[in-house]
Amino acid sequence: MEKWALCPKFEAAMAILGKRWTGLIVEVLLNGAARFSEIAQAIPSVSDRMLAERLRELEAEGIVIRRVFPEIPVRIVYELSDKGKDLAPVLAAVHQWADRWIIPPAPEPSVSAEGR
Amino acid sequence: MEKWALCPKFEAAMAILGKRWTGLIVEVLLNGAARFSEIAQAIPSVSDRMLAERLRELEAEGIVIRRVFPEIPVRIVYELSDKGKDLAPVLAAVHQWADRWIIPPAPEPSVSAEGR
Numbered sequence: 278m279e280k281w282a283l284c285p286k287f288e289a290a291m292a293i294l295g296k297r298w299t300g301l302i303v304e305v306l307l308n309g310a311a312r313f314s315e316i317a318q319a320i321p322s323v324s325d326r327m328l329a330e331r332l333r334e335l336e337a338e339g340i341v342i343r344r345v346f347p348e349i350p351v352r353i354v355y356e357l358s359d360k361g362k363d364l365a366p367v368l369a370a371v372h373q374w375a376d377r378w379i380i381p382p383a384p385e386p387s388v389s390a391e392g393r
Numbered sequence: 394m395e396k397w398a399l400c401p402k403f404e405a406a407m408a409i410l411g412k413r414w415t416g417l418i419v420e421v422l423l424n425g426a427a428r429f430s431e432i433a434q435a436i437p438s439v440s441d442r443m444l445a446e447r448l449r450e451l452e453a454e455g456i457v458i459r460r461v462f463p464e465i466p467v468r469i470v471y472e473l474s475d476k477g478k479d480l481a482p483v484l485a486a487v488h489q490w491a492d493r494w495i496i497p498p499a500p501e502p503s504v505s506a507e508g509r
Contacts, residue, residue, distance in 0.1 A: 283417060283435060287484075290491035291416040300407040301399060319399060360494045367486040368403075374483055375406035378476045 293338055298323050298331050300371065303357065303364050306341065310356035335361070409454055410480075414439050414447050416487065419473065419480050422457065426472035451477070
């Protein structure tokens with residue numbers, strides 16, 4: 278291999294996207310704006326603390342917009358900016374790759390199977 | 394937002410790809426097989442220990458192939474499998490997104506500028 282350097286823009290993009298949960302959060306929000314609890318429910322494996330941290334990072338990167346509706350009780354909704362929505366082709370490419378190469382993880386044994 | 398669940402294959406793919414360095418390592422190897430030291434040189438920000446760990450994980454996932462040539466001294470080369478090469482469209486989509494949205498990080502001040 279020739280001596281070779283990564284493109285700084287690509288490297289900066291991967292520093293954002295190549296973080297655990299980031300892709301999953303963007304994927305959830307591509308389906309529409311959502312409240313914190315809805316995102317948390319869609320990604321059971323992420324802790325609330327980590328989800329809050331990732332949302333703050335994505336907001337700081339201009340990928341996620343946090344909207345506060347001054348109702349009682351106050352309603353807070355997260356949605357993708359144009360920069361965030363423009364990640365759709367990246368996630369679509371991941372879907373295509375996953376469909377071709379990933380063997381789906383075995384489903385958890387269901388409760389009804391326990392008595393056997 | 395409706396109650397909604399992530400596709401398990403997509404989630405499994407993101408657990409692999411959404412790890413720091415993974416995308417950069419695949420990007421380097423898309424340019425051809427490389428030795429450990431060549432990958433390390435192309436990604437200055439990754440430590441040798443972490444790079445070795447990631448390469449082992451990518452090998453276990455069938456994304457990277459480790460070839461050992463029984464020469465003296467022994468030569469070890471890492472290359473992408475078909476599964477790994479098939480990540481090219483994902484990284485191409487990241488490049489397009491980065492070109493549109495990422496402001497390139499400011500270059501480090503060069504040594505020659507230090508005396509000013």
